[in-house]
Amino acid sequence: MADSKDAGEEALRRLIATFQPSFLAPNPALSETSRAASRHLFSALRPFCPKSPLDQLLIDGFDAEQIWQQIDLQSQPLLSSLRRQVKHFAKNPEEISKLKVVPLGKKVEKEQREDWVEESDGFDEELEDDEEGEGKGGEEGMDIEDEDEEQGRESDNEEESEGEDEEEKGEDGEAGDGGIEDKFLKIDELAKYLEKEEENFEKAEEDTRGKKGADDEENTEDDDDDDEEEEEEEEESDEVSVLLGSIVSDFVLLCLHRMLSLDLAAKMQQGTWKMQGMDLFYGVFLTLEHCGWDEQFILLLRYEDFFGDKGKYSKKMKAQLHQESEGSDEEDDDMKFKKQNKGTASTHQKQLEKIHSKIEEMEKANLEPKTWTMQGEVTAAKRPKNSALEVDLDFEHNVRPAPVITEEVTASIEDMIKKRITEGNFNDVQKAPKLPSKVPREVKELDDNKSKKGLAEIYEQEYVEKEDPTSAPLSFRDEQKQQASVLFKKLGLKLDALAHFSFAPKPVIEDMSVQINVPALAMEEIAPVAVSDAAMLAPEEVFEGKGDIKEETELTKEERKRRRANKKRRFKAAAVKRMGKKVQEGALPNQMNG
Amino acid sequence: MLRRNIRMRREYLYRKSLEGKERLLYEKKRKIREALQEGKPIPTELRNEEAALRREIDLEDENTAVPRTHIDDEYAHTAEKDPKILLTTSRDPSAPLQQFVKELSYVFPNAQRMNRGGQVISEIIESCRAHDYTDVVLVHEHRGVPDGLIVCHLPYGPTAYFGLLNVVTRHEIKDKKAIGTMPEAYPHLIFDNFSTKLGERTANILKYLFPVPKPDTKRIVTFSNQSDYVSFRHHIYEKHGGPKSIELKEIGPRFELRLYQIKLGTVDQAEAQIEWVIRPYMNTSKKRKFLSD
Numbered sequence: 001m002a003d004s005k006d007a008g009e010e011a012l013r014r015l016i017a018t019f020q021p022s023f024l025a026p027n028p029a030l031s032e033t034s035r036a037a038s039r040h041l042f043s044a045l046r047p048f049c050p051k052s053p054l055d056q057l058l059i060d061g062f063d064a065e066q067i068w069q070q071i072d073l074q075s076q077p078l079l080s081s082l083r084r085q086v087k088h089f090a091k092n093p094e095e096i097s098k099l100k101v102v103p104l105g106k107k108v109e110k111e112q113r114e115d116w117v118e119e120s121d122g123f124d125e126e127l128e129d130d131e132e133g134e135g136k137g138g139e140e141g142m143d144i145e146d147e148d149e150e151q152g153r154e155s156d157n158e159e160e161s162e163g164e165d166e167e168e169k170g171e172d173g174e175a176g177d178g179g180i181e182d183k184f185l186k187i188d189e190l191a192k193y194l195e196k197e198e199e200n201f202e203k204a205e206e207d208t209r210g211k212k213g214a215d216d217e218e219n220t221e222d223d224d225d226d227d228e229e230e231e232e233e234e235e236e237s238d239e240v241s242v243l244l245g246s247i248v249s250d251f252v253l254l255c256l257h258r259m260l261s262l263d264l265a266a267k268m269q270q271g272t273w274k275m276q277g278m279d280l281f282y283g284v285f286l287t288l289e290h291c292g293w294d295e296q297f298i299l300l301l302r303y304e305d306f307f308g309d310k311g312k313y314s315k316k317m318k319a320q321l322h323q324e325s326e327g328s329d330e331e332d333d334d335m336k337f338k339k340q341n342k343g344t345a346s347t348h349q350k351q352l353e354k355i356h357s358k359i360e361e362m363e364k365a366n367l368e369p370k371t372w373t374m375q376g377e378v379t380a381a382k383r384p385k386n387s388a389l390e391v392d393l394d395f396e397h398n399v400r401p402a403p404v405i406t407e408e409v410t411a412s413i414e415d416m417i418k419k420r421i422t423e424g425n426f427n428d429v430q431k432a433p434k435l436p437s438k439v440p441r442e443v444k445e446l447d448d449n450k451s452k453k454g455l456a457e458i459y460e461q462e463y464v465e466k467e468d469p470t471s472a473p474l475s476f477r478d479e480q481k482q483q484a485s486v487l488f489k490k491l492g493l494k495l496d497a498l499a500h501f502s503f504a505p506k507p508v509i510e511d512m513s514v515q516i517n518v519p520a521l522a523m524e525e526i527a528p529v530a531v532s533d534a535a536m537l538a539p540e541e542v543f544e545g546k547g548d549i550k551e552e553t554e555l556t557k558e559e560r561k562r563r564r565a566n567k568k569r570r571f572k573a574a575a576v577k578r579m580g581k582k583v584q585e586g587a588l589p590n591q592m593n594g
Numbered sequence: 595m596l597r598r599n600i601r602m603r604r605e606y607l608y609r610k611s612l613e614g615k616e617r618l619l620y621e622k623k624r625k626i627r628e629a630l631q632e633g634k635p636i637p638t639e640l641r642n643e644e645a646a647l648r649r650e651i652d653l654e655d656e657n658t659a660v661p662r663t664h665i666d667d668e669y670a671h672t673a674e675k676d677p678k679i680l681l682t683t684s685r686d687p688s689a690p691l692q693q694f695v696k697e698l699s700y701v702f703p704n705a706q707r708m709n710r711g712g713q714v715i716s717e718i719i720e721s722c723r724a725h726d727y728t729d730v731v732l733v734h735e736h737r738g739v740p741d742g743l744i745v746c747h748l749p750y751g752p753t754a755y756f757g758l759l760n761v762v763t764r765h766e767i768k769d770k771k772a773i774g775t776m777p778e779a780y781p782h783l784i785f786d787n788f789s790t791k792l793g794e795r796t797a798n799i800l801k802y803l804f805p806v807p808k809p810d811t812k813r814i815v816t817f818s819n820q821s822d823y824v825s826f827r828h829h830i831y832e833k834h835g836g837p838k839s840i841e842l843k844e845i846g847p848r849f850e851l852r853l854y855q856i857k858l859g860t861v862d863q864a865e866a867q868i869e870w871v872i873r874p875y876m877n878t879s880k881k882r883k884f885l886s887d
Contacts, residue, residue, distance in 0.1 A: 399874045402759045402850060403823050413818050413827060416786055418840045421814065421831055426782040427797070429806050432673040 008040020020198065024205060035059040035067070042071060049078045442478070497530035606750065609667070623651050668751040669802050676805040677728040679705040682718065684734045684742075686710075691735040693765045697847050698733065700776045701815070701828060702803055705731075716862040723748055729803055730861065743851065745799060746861040752869065754799045755855040759823070763847045776845055777830065780807035787819040792870055793885040796824075796853055814842075817851075819885050824851040853885065 011033045018030065042057035052074045059067055089096050372383040373391055380388075403409065420426065451458075534542070555563070622640055626647055629636045636644050679702050683695055687710065699707040722730055727748055734742030740763075743756040764776075783804055788797040800817055816827040828846030833839060859866025873879055 398877065398880050400821060400823075400880055402852075403820060403825075405760055405825075405848075405850075409820075409825075413816065413825060414829075414842050416818065417784060417814060417816055417827070417829060417842060418831075420784050420786075421840055422838070427785040427801060428783050429801055429804060430673060431806050 005040065005043070008036055008043070011036035012040055020202075023202070038067065038071065042074065045074060045078070049074055051077055500530050501532040501535070603750065606667075619647075623647055623654075627651055668747055668749075669798060672728070672802045673806075675728070676704055677803055678726065679729045679731055679803060680718075680722055680727050681705050681707045681731045681733070682710050683732065684710065685712070688735060688738045690738040690763070690765070691733065691740055694735075694740045694761070694763050694847065695733050697764050697776075698731070700778065701846055702731070703778065703780050703805055719746070719748075719860050719862045731803075732861070740849070744861060745803065747799065747802070748860065750860065752795075752799060753855075753857045753859065753861050753866075754796065754853060755857075756824075756851040756853055759850040759852060761847065761849040764845070774843075774845065777813050779811045779813050780805050781813040781815045781828075782807050782811060784814060784816040784818070786816070787886045788817075789887045790885060792856075793819065795856065795869075796885060799856075822852065822883055822885050824853070824885070825849075826851060 015030075015033050015037045018033075023030065036059075039057040039059055042054075046052060046055065054070055054074060057067065057070055062070075372378050372387065375382070453461075550559070552560075622643065625637055626640060626644060628634075630648075640647070681695055681699050681702070683691055687695070695707055699705045719730065729748060729751075730746045732742075732744040732746070733740055734744075740758050740761050743758055744753060745756070746753040781804065783801060785797045785801065788794055797817070804815070812830050812832070814829045814831060816825070816829070818825045818827070826847075826849050827844065828848070829842045829844050832841045832843070834841060854872040856869040856871075857863075857866045858869050870884075872884075876882075
């Protein structure tokens, strides 16, 4: 076991020591080494996961995907339990000191953390070897250089910055521990961050295969845990510093190892670095650089971050970056460093800085000519070509838009239709009533009943009709005709009476024509049908008055005057009488109303 | 034939000019009639003519009582004769448009569909007048989607121009069994929310495309107006249980009509008088409604 353990460690060390870009090319030996290293790490973690189904990582004959899944299987429950523990410790910091097993356990944990980080490295490389894009491809972290920045990364980045913030607070709470602790924490964090960047870069290399692992999450969790662990650790005191010191030394070894393998001297000669006791960083940076990052880029960025002369260098640096890093991160770093350098006043200064920079920007914008969208009426000549297509133009439409036929609209229409149907209220075309163009033919109904009149009576009737047409009884079958003839007879009678009132005998028309079938005697009734009262009355009954009737024209002037005076007298008397009557009548209604 | 047409047109114009005077007379008679009915004194301005007008009122029957406008005179004889419709398209129709026109020929009873070919509009109108058609309906499209409908009433009648929106044809419904066959009975008509004079006029134009239905027919054609957009729906109803249960089944195409012009002449008369045209560029056009209140 010890042997294998040693072998595993050896493998791990070898893995770490290899030239990073060599991972890009498929290399069976390297693959073997990585597998051995993974197995070692797996067994190292095994004591901490009681529920893990696998005792050992099975690597013989398994491909990368399967090995990865085994590791996943082990670490998933572990992560959640760790997170829970960390949260618990975060709430009750005093319990940390109660953990007596702390130094070794912590160290192991710390190692584990490192291991995890390196594990992730290892697996990345392994996967590269096996030409599978899956795995911890989607490493989070600040995407400084990569064009294909994913949002996941950003959020992870923020998480990391949050972690850093928390750390900061922790730091503030514990300011008494001295520079090394701060630095250490910075270093650690930074190292982790830089590791991630390495992986980022590697991922960028393998991005041509275009795969993104689902391991983002796990990595995030890793980081979270790491951050929280760190936070948790901060809150410890002396034990931590001892522990940290040991780990620092490990890390330093690591970095120095790298530095030595690379051409340190040459880099140092570039002279843009100020040695401020931050030697540890160099190794890491150089590693990064060796991975192929742009020198200038790294140098500039790091310089700005760590030496924090924001006023002089920030803008220049920013201008020279082709992609800005997360502002929050930078700012966080800046803040930390400023705090280190100047104390609490720097926050305010930094805010002032921000405001000043904003003011300058705005003033500059004011001096420049405005964009065409802000210039009021603009013709096509005054704006760049096709620029109206890119801008979101908004104008009032003066037409009501077409109605969208939703379910409710259809339902309302159908309700209305149903209502109309039940009412029977339709707007149909009405047929106009036709005027009768022909007289309706009289339909003769044959009556089956036996005639009530005897034959003799019928003959009698016919004879009477012939003799005296007027006395014939009505023999119309149609009710209406009968009624009409009755009415007309009455009318005829009245008209005859009118005619008889001023009786004039019928004029004799001498007519020399032969008439056959004329009766021998034609007696005309001269007895009048009606006689008016005027004809019946005797003259003295009609007229009343005295004799000596004179006409108007026969009168003399006095006679005429006398007649007029009499008439007036009579008229006046009648008028008075009438007025009297009216007064009487007027009184009564008034009484009624009152 | 040509001279007869000219004479009839002149007569029509003369009657149109008389219309103003007739309307005045009609108003006076109406006032007198109202006053008589309510027992109120006759308005003073009519005192002189009252006797003569009263006599005329007594002699009137329902035909003469209503003032005849030249506008609706066009539909004076429709009640006596069933409408005869010719349906056709713009030139070179696409397949979906042809299908839509085929469906419309089932919607309008007594309708005939004709291929457009290369005929000129004036030819079409001439031949329709000769063959005693009452209406011609033209359908236009945009890239397969029907987007215009022109209804032209024939002897000198008015022409209404509609835009079609939200067209759903029977052919788009893939499930043939679900939609079933289209019955060809004369349908009942429903015109909802046509309250202004222009609304009434539009309703008349659309109404006289259909013949007089039997009272018990189950087929319903609905034109429902909502803020100047007229929805066309075509249903069959069934009464299952008691009087309250009515089940509507939608058949036939559904579309929205938007009136944009009425001209007082046939389609081929380009210089005919415009009775009404939409004005969307006015500032208040968004607030105004022309077919309803």
